[in-house]
């Protein structure tokens with residue numbers, strides 16, 4: 215057998231072409247990282263605080279946004295970018311709160327990238343914007359690798375998903391500065407060990423900030439709101455300096 | 456699928472490089488992929504074949520070199536290979552290791568005429 219191409223013919227020759235090896239050493243995500251840096255610089259100039267919400271499908275990202283916007287929209291100017299593979303359902307839910315929202319449909323794509331977010335921003339008045347919320351596609355895997363230019367990634371985990379999620383998806387919880395444990399109103403009905411969940415999260419990401427919340431009954435949301443307001447204020451001040 | 460987006464970036468970088476080098480043929484493209492980079496080699500191969508159709512990359516080989524993830528223990532400074540992010544230090548048992556390689560996703564080189 216010919217060792218060059220693996221074909222069965224015993225007696226043919228390949229042209230002796232001088233092959234050249236070209237070193238590239240380029241990060242495959244370099245382009246996304248460059249665009250994310252552009253978004254980040256824009257947020258810094260404008261003093262906009264931005265969060266990238268990530269979770270499995272159905273953990274409550276849109277519910278959290280609906281509740282947060284309803285409770286804080288009179289104090290803070292928000293805008294929302296909604297990422298889903300299909301439908302504008304989530305954007306329509308957000309629109310009922312009156313907050314500016316733009317839907318990004320990723321089609322076959324399973325995550326938002328910095329380019330999509332950059333174009334999404336064209337739909338908002340950035341001069342008055344204080345907090346940008348980005349709801350990523352429901353997926354605990356690859357959104358971890360794609361920087362959007364946000365200040366922080368926020369992982370949502372609902373108590374119906376099992377306390378070992380941080381161990382199963384360590385990349386995501388390592389990339390997130392904040393973890394929200396949602397649907398705590400369901401704790402009496404499911405097997406979910408809160409202490410273990412916290413311990414696992416702390417193991418993959420020492421120092422991760424954790425809030426326990428219920429978007430239904432409102433438990434824990436005050437602490438989340440205080441944190442949000444404090445962060446937004448800090449970002450806006452840094453911009454004025 | 457996540458690997459599709461990654462592959463499109465690979466194809467973009469490879470074709471840009473080939474153009475810069477005025478390549479007439481591309482034999483292979485070599486990647487360095489960390490064992491904890493979160494991509495599946497088979498899926499990359501599959502997408503590569505699809506994405507390289509009707510370009511200078513068609514028929515070229517995608518070579519994937521795995522980079523073994525390694526951590527350095529914060530307590531005793533020992534370096535050890537990781538199979539997942541939760542492995543403890545084999546020397547002192549500490550769970551606080553800092554990953555210093557194993558998440559790379561890089562085009563290393565390509566072979567052209």
Ligand SMILES: Nc1nc2c(ncn2[C@@H]2O[C@H](COP(=O)(O)OP(=O)(O)OP(=O)(O)O)[C@@H](O)[C@H]2O)c(=O)[nH]1
Pocket residue numbers: 269270271272273274275276277278304351352396397398399400427428429430431
């Ligand atoms: N019991 C309970 N249900 C909740 C809570 N928060 C959200 N849900 C329910 O969980 C389901 C999914 O919530 P969504 O807010 O649509 O979740 P999502 O993460 O935006 O989902 P995708 O965008 O599809 O990934 C809905 O039926 C919500 O009513 C909560 O705190 N408690």
Ligand SMILES: [Mg+2]
Pocket residue numbers: 275276277304349
């Ligand atoms: Mg949603």
Ligand SMILES: [Zn+2]
Pocket residue numbers: 216217218219220221226
């Ligand atoms: Zn041959």
Ligand SMILES: [Zn+2]
Pocket residue numbers: 329333
């Ligand atoms: Zn563009």
Ligand SMILES: [Zn+2]
Pocket residue numbers: 323324325356357456457458460
């Ligand atoms: Zn993806």
Ligand SMILES: [Zn+2]
Pocket residue numbers: 528529530531532533544545546547548549
């Ligand atoms: Zn050690």
